Amino acid sequence: QITLKESGPTLVKPTQTLTLTCTFSGFSLSTYTMGVGWIRQPPGKALEWLALIYWNGDKRYSPSLRSRLTITEDTSKNQVVLTMTNMDPVDTGTYYCVHRLTTVPNTGGYFDSWGQGTLVTVSS
Amino acid sequence: DIQMTQSPSTLSASVGDRVTITCRASQSISSWLAWYQQKAGKAPKLLISKASILESGVPSRFSGSGSGTEFTLTISSLQPDDFATYYCQQYNNYLYTFGQGTKLEIK
Numbered sequence: 555q556i557t558l559k560e561s562g563p564t565l566v567k568p569t570q571t572l573t574l575t576c577t578f579s580g581f582s583l584s585t586y587t588m589g590v591g592w593i594r595q596p597p598g599k600a601l602e603w604l605a606l607i608y609w610n611g612d613k614r615y616s617p618s619l620r621s622r623l624t625i626t627e628d629t630s631k632n633q634v635v636l637t638m639t640n641m642d643p644v645d646t647g648t649y650y651c652v653h654r655l656t657t658v659p660n661t662g663g664y665f666d667s668w669g670q671g672t673l674v675t676v677s678s
Numbered sequence: 679d680i681q682m683t684q685s686p687s688t689l690s691a692s693v694g695d696r697v698t699i700t701c702r703a704s705q706s707i708s709s710w711l712a713w714y715q716q717k718a719g720k721a722p723k724l725l726i727s728k729a730s731i732l733e734s735g736v737p738s739r740f741s742g743s744g745s746g747t748e749f750t751l752t753i754s755s756l757q758p759d760d761f762a763t764y765y766c767q768q769y770n771n772y773l774y775t776f777g778q779g780t781k782l783e784i785k
Binding site: 603668 | 679710712714721722723724727728733765767768769770771772773774775776777778779
């Protein structure tokens with residue numbers, strides 16, 4: 555059974571850097587085709603994909619946020635970390651960690667398991 | 679980027695109704711489309727992958743169809759548990775995008 559859990563600050567100030575940690579179990583990120591990513595959702599709004607790290611170390615980022623995001627992994631701890639710089643009130647929302655699944659290599663894949671989400675508020 | 683457009687944004691329906699939600703892609707994505715259901719305060723739940731493959735445990739009243747740029751999610755007979763917000767998501771490449779969501783409300 556795959557589980558994912560997000561952790562990190564609930565409140566950050568504008569211009570600060572947000573660091574979120576996803577701790578997962580039930581799979582190994584080093585296994586072929588695995589991936590772990592981050593998706594966010596502002597209050598009352600739609601889902602927005604942010605970043606994803608793949609089994610082979612490849613990393614992909616949302617083009618609109620690429621300059622502010624970094625995703626890294628600690629395979630020994632079964633953790634994936636997302637950092638987002640220069641936080642702004644518009645970045646307020648629930649941040650989800652997700653497991654990416656694909657049944658066909660070399661396709662993007664979809665998100666079959668989600669963490670419960672963590673609400674991050676950006677305010678001075 | 680591939681843009682995903684859902685319609686309608688809000689849908690009012692009654693228990694027992696058959697409803698259809700449409701998702702259009704700004705360019706062809708073959709069948710690389712997933713559907714999710716999200717209830718208030720909860721994480722989204724995967725319903726369908728590859729446009730029409732029902733996830734294990736998802737009731738058979740849910741079905742998906744389409745390819746290329748136009749896709750549909752159909753619920754054949756609405757149940758009280760189905761009132762939620764639904765999102766489509768394309769995975770044609772490694773830059774994932776979601777639709778803006780369709781909120782299914784009780785009429």
